[in-house]
Amino acid sequence: MLIELNNENFDKETENGLKLIEFYTTWCTYCRNQRIELSELEDSDMWIGLVDAEESPEIAKKFGITGFPTFVLLKNGEKIGEFVGFHQKAQLLNKLMSYIG
Numbered sequence: 001m002l003i004e005l006n007n008e009n010f011d012k013e014t015e016n017g018l019k020l021i022e023f024y025t026t027w028c029t030y031c032r033n034q035r036i037e038l039s040e041l042e043d044s045d046m047w048i049g050l051v052d053a054e055e056s057p058e059i060a061k062k063f064g065i066t067g068f069p070t071f072v073l074l075k076n077g078e079k080i081g082e083f084v085g086f087h088q089k090a091q092l093l094n095k096l097m098s099y100i101g
Helices: 010-014 029-039 057-062 089-100
Strands: 002-005 018-024 048-052 070-075 078-084
Touching: 002 010, 010 018, 010 048, 018 029, 018 089, 029 089, 070 089, 078 089
Parallel strands: 002 048, 018 048
Antiparallel strands: 018 070, 070 078
């Protein structure tokens, strides 16, 4: 499931559980390609939050995001991991498994 996040809903949506957040911009080609990969996971039980860093710069600043796409992994609202750049679906799932396993 893909959830658009912004200043109004970010804290509430990410306060509990394991959450994968993608920070992106609309002008980023890698981000557009990443969205194609993420859309293949849309119907899964995996929770993926999407933050447009131009629309919500405060959230991007809070996590020190400087490149796009950047993924941040949160557990109960606390950052436990980060990985930068385009990832194919299998690469993304493997990275996630290293945090869960």
